[in-house]
Amino acid sequence: MTSVAEPKPAVMTPARASVSGHQVLMLSDGWESVCTPPDSTAEEAEVLTWWPARVPGTAAGAFTDAGIGRASEHYDFDAEDWWFRVSFSAESPEVGERVILCLDGLATVAEVYLNGGQVLRSDSMFAQHALDVSALIRSENTLVICCRALSPLLARRRRPRARWRTRLVTEGNLRFFRTMLLGRAPGFAAGPAVVGPWRGVRLERRKQLVIEQLSLHPSVVATDGCLTVGVRLMTLEAHTQLSVELELSRGGETWSTPLATAVRDAGQTAYGELSIPQVALWWPHTHGEPALYDGRLVVSGLGAPVTVSLGRIGFRSIAFGATDEHEVEVDGIDLHVNGVRVFARGCVWTPIDAVGMASSPQVLRGALEQARDAGMNLLRVPGTGAYEDATFHDLCDELGMLVWQDFMFANLDYPIADEVFRASVIDEATQVLADIAGRPSLAVLCGNSEVEQQVAMLGLDPSLGRGELFHELLPKLVRESGADAAYVPSAPCGGDLPFRTDRGVANYYGVGGYRRPLEDVRRANVLFAAEALAFSNIPDETAIEELFDGSPGQVAVHHPRWKAGVPRDSGSGWDFDDVRDHYLALLFGLDPGELRRVDHDRYLELSRAVTGEVMAEVFGEWRRSESRCGGGLVLWLRDLAAGAGWGVIDHRGEPKVAYHHLRRALAPVAVWTTDEGLNGVVAHVANDGPEPLAARLRVALYRDLELRLEGAEESIQLDPHGQLELNVEQLIGRFVDITRAYRFGPPAHDLLVVSLERQGEQGVELLSQAVRFAANRPTAVESATRLGLTATSCEASEQTVHVSLRSQRLAYGVRLHVPGFRPADDAFSIEPGAERSVVLRATEPKSTYAGGSVTALNLEGRIRIEVDRAK
Numbered sequence: 101m102t103s104v105a106e107p108k109p110a111v112m113t114p115a116r117a118s119v120s121g122h123q124v125l126m127l128s129d130g131w132e133s134v135c136t137p138p139d140s141t142a143e144e145a146e147v148l149t150w151w152p153a154r155v156p157g158t159a160a161g162a163f164t165d166a167g168i169g170r171a172s173e174h175y176d177f178d179a180e181d182w183w184f185r186v187s188f189s190a191e192s193p194e195v196g197e198r199v200i201l202c203l204d205g206l207a208t209v210a211e212v213y214l215n216g217g218q219v220l221r222s223d224s225m226f227a228q229h230a231l232d233v234s235a236l237i238r239s240e241n242t243l244v245i246c247c248r249a250l251s252p253l254l255a256r257r258r259r260p261r262a263r264w265r266t267r268l269v270t271e272g273n274l275r276f277f278r279t280m281l282l283g284r285a286p287g288f289a290a291g292p293a294v295v296g297p298w299r300g301v302r303l304e305r306r307k308q309l310v311i312e313q314l315s316l317h318p319s320v321v322a323t324d325g326c327l328t329v330g331v332r333l334m335t336l337e338a339h340t341q342l343s344v345e346l347e348l349s350r351g352g353e354t355w356s357t358p359l360a361t362a363v364r365d366a367g368q369t370a371y372g373e374l375s376i377p378q379v380a381l382w383w384p385h386t387h388g389e390p391a392l393y394d395g396r397l398v399v400s401g402l403g404a405p406v407t408v409s410l411g412r413i414g415f416r417s418i419a420f421g422a423t424d425e426h427e428v429e430v431d432g433i434d435l436h437v438n439g440v441r442v443f444a445r446g447c448v449w450t451p452i453d454a455v456g457m458a459s460s461p462q463v464l465r466g467a468l469e470q471a472r473d474a475g476m477n478l479l480r481v482p483g484t485g486a487y488e489d490a491t492f493h494d495l496c497d498e499l500g501m502l503v504w505q506d507f508m509f510a511n512l513d514y515p516i517a518d519e520v521f522r523a524s525v526i527d528e529a530t531q532v533l534a535d536i537a538g539r540p541s542l543a544v545l546c547g548n549s550e551v552e553q554q555v556a557m558l559g560l561d562p563s564l565g566r567g568e569l570f571h572e573l574l575p576k577l578v579r580e581s582g583a584d585a586a587y588v589p590s591a592p593c594g595g596d597l598p599f600r601t602d603r604g605v606a607n608y609y610g611v612g613g614y615r616r617p618l619e620d621v622r623r624a625n626v627l628f629a630a631e632a633l634a635f636s637n638i639p640d641e642t643a644i645e646e647l648f649d650g651s652p653g654q655v656a657v658h659h660p661r662w663k664a665g666v667p668r669d670s671g672s673g674w675d676f677d678d679v680r681d682h683y684l685a686l687l688f689g690l691d692p693g694e695l696r697r698v699d700h701d702r703y704l705e706l707s708r709a710v711t712g713e714v715m716a717e718v719f720g721e722w723r724r725s726e727s728r729c730g731g732g733l734v735l736w737l738r739d740l741a742a743g744a745g746w747g748v749i750d751h752r753g754e755p756k757v758a759y760h761h762l763r764r765a766l767a768p769v770a771v772w773t774t775d776e777g778l779n780g781v782v783a784h785v786a787n788d789g790p791e792p793l794a795a796r797l798r799v800a801l802y803r804d805l806e807l808r809l810e811g812a813e814e815s816i817q818l819d820p821h822g823q824l825e826l827n828v829e830q831l832i833g834r835f836v837d838i839t840r841a842y843r844f845g846p847p848a849h850d851l852l853v854v855s856l857e858r859q860g861e862q863g864v865e866l867l868s869q870a871v872r873f874a875a876n877r878p879t880a881v882e883s884a885t886r887l888g889l890t891a892t893s894c895e896a897s898e899q900t901v902h903v904s905l906r907s908q909r910l911a912y913g914v915r916l917h918v919p920g921f922r923p924a925d926d927a928f929s930i931e932p933g934a935e936r937s938v939v940l941r942a943t944e945p946k947s948t949y950a951g952g953s954v955t956a957l958n959l960e961g962r963i964r965i966e967v968d969r970a971k
Contacts, residue, residue: 109230112202112230114311116316117314117409118409119309119310120406121308122305124302124303125302127303128301131154132150132152132185133150133153135159135180136180136183138249138252142213145181151168152165152166153165155184156297156298157296158296158298158456159182159295160291163175174291177295178295183247184245184246185243190237190238193234194307198305198336199233199306200231200232201214201233202230203229206297206299207296208224208250209277210247211246212246213244213245214241214243219231219233226487227278250295254271254274262512264558264560266512266554268670271284272512276515278525278528280294280485280486281484281510281511282451282454287667287668292455298458309335309399309406310336311331311332312333313534314332314410315537316410318540319584320417320438325381326374327374327415329372329374332369333369335402337402340402341361341363342361342402343400344359345357348413350391350392355376358372380415382416382497382540384437384477385499386475387821388789391415393412395411397410411490411494412498414540418585420586433586434627435731443722444477444478444628445731447471448479448482448733448736450737450739450740450747457486464492468492470759471737474748474759475770477501478502478731479501481503481505483548484508484549485508487505502543503543504630505545509547510548516567538584545574547569547589548589549591550590550592550607551590552598553590553607557599570589574589592607601624603627605628605629608631618714621722626722631734632732633714634676634746635679635714636667636676636679636711636745637712637758638757642754643754647662665741676744677744688706705955706879706957709957711757712761715734715748715758716762716764719732719765720765723765724825734762738750738751763925768788768789769786769787771786771867773854775872777839781828782827783797783870786822793817795856796816797813797855797856798854799828799832799854800855802850803849803850806909807932814826839874840874847874851874852871852873853871854869854870856868878957881958881960886909889914891904891964891965892967894967900942901949902938903939904936905954907930907932908933910929912929916953916965917952917953920948920949921941921942924938951965953965
């Protein structure tokens, strides 16, 4: 191939805007791939055997699809050059038409050739490119992308030298390259590294009009919504004076206003505001409806009017603490949306497909709906990962999910003084902000992950981590973008040392990696946890069988295949299995090592439960009304690979037990309890939603997990977005030493059940329930006959099954195992003498219900789910 003068860069239209009349050809079919030694030529690659590849996709995805090997086998994708090619047909451009080659992401040092000529060289995975190839396009075309081996480039000595080192990655020279650290972090994301055209490749045929710049600034003034729009337009034909109309519509109504236009250089600008009286506000889904309006520009003066879609617009006000400042360091994040305090909770987001990096919109929607259905309202895209595309942010807007967006920097000493690197960062940040600023879901922008902490924990001057990049350049670009979001320079940050938990933003692992007692949660006085509660969460049996190639008899937590999926801090003598074992011993009073030796299956079941119970306890402390905590994020939502990773959802998308404990703890309407020691037990009720709640709070004490000793109930009324605290002994009317804090003789009871109920059309509806044990959790197992546990089912539809469970004694940690179906609730407890109803939904359209079974932590074996033929 020959090198030719690179085509002039064309305008990269902001992701939210699309122009009618522009034709888009997605180059997603017919790709091939091959690998060669570093610095190979195209002629050397041409003679090799190429295999089919997916684009968008990666070398690891092509490698796996070709059946050459599994990406999980730690193949070094940075050690070779990777070539991708595709042939396509195209028509020559018409007069006044431009043909633009758009490459949304190439990882990492890449060369692009069109019809034998080099048209681009890129050295950033996060850069988006738009190239005018009108003069190069033919009727038959070949596009070739070569991603050069990164390892030889990393091995070269570079200046300036790093002022500190990190164990996050083994190769410190990654700081010079704009690429993803996940896949190159040996402790928790060792591979595969992302290499290749991981984002879409398309050909745009532009006619008449191009959007060069676009700014959207929605705001709320009193009860009105105000959308301020600024746009720069370029015409592709002879100069014409344009007129521009701004329109918003929702529910059959439309509002519009003309924009003021002016000729600037070779284009035109249009600017103006549109107000909507009594605007429908956008809310996080936990607190209301995420109302959206369809926005568009109608451009006249080019013959037939041209419509520019602006996507969907949401109106909301947002504040982050006692002041209106959007730069948060000292006071943490105390999020208020539309004047209402919002307890922000969720997880750190990870790529759904860590191998191919290309998930369909349907899969992405399913993953975000899982987070929403778990009561989460905030997701953090971390600096170790990659920016998500417009589909992700569109769905977050639609589903009412707030977004914490890191810029892609983590732990390293980045060479911001280098002018080329600096220019690359400015381009990257400017493009990202153009795509996400103005979205209602955007809540937080963060300069980096753990740079300040990395410096301080090495004993260096903390000011080294507070340089120009994160404290001057990025916040300046954020302000210029007009993004209505908090800016956090680093996570964590604030206080005399950036990792102090009672100042600023914390990474809280007191309960977790540092193996502190549960009481540490209150002592730590966390204001906001940008990440927390990293546990090795064990997936279900089917996921483990996949890990062990269908040989469950090999399952053992000390097996190398198991350990390959367990996160660890590099260089440490422990991993997160050890952390989980610590809390298993703490909560159940059992020796994990001995239990694992004598009853491995029992060990796995208790281990699945313990991490979820710990997470629920921590969030109960943070969510109570007397807490100063504004929210917390679990590290992380979904596993990158098979195994017992940090995710509360496994790599296949199946919820783990911890997910269900979190779902109940984070639900918009919830009841939970906290142990106040000598002050007894306090019941907390939250009603995050927009409607008042009329319900009944009921408490009951039991002995021997069956005999009801006494109880009480009280009708409660909660305002919208309201919360209530009530001491259980106050409700009962006398002192009963619920937590055995005083220890006046043997305990009279061993179980407290607190229920939030209301009268529904079908009888009493259980809204939420919490159990607390006076002493230890039950560790003995009993027969189904002794428990009095039964389960019956009836099919409500082809895709839905209802299961009714009843238990005479407490059934603790009840789980439903139904192939092809996923329970709406799982790993719950059934109050003595009570009945619970659970909905099962098919995981695939062709799933057929063929029965299932039920287990519980205090049940010996399992019971069958009987089919109720009468229904």
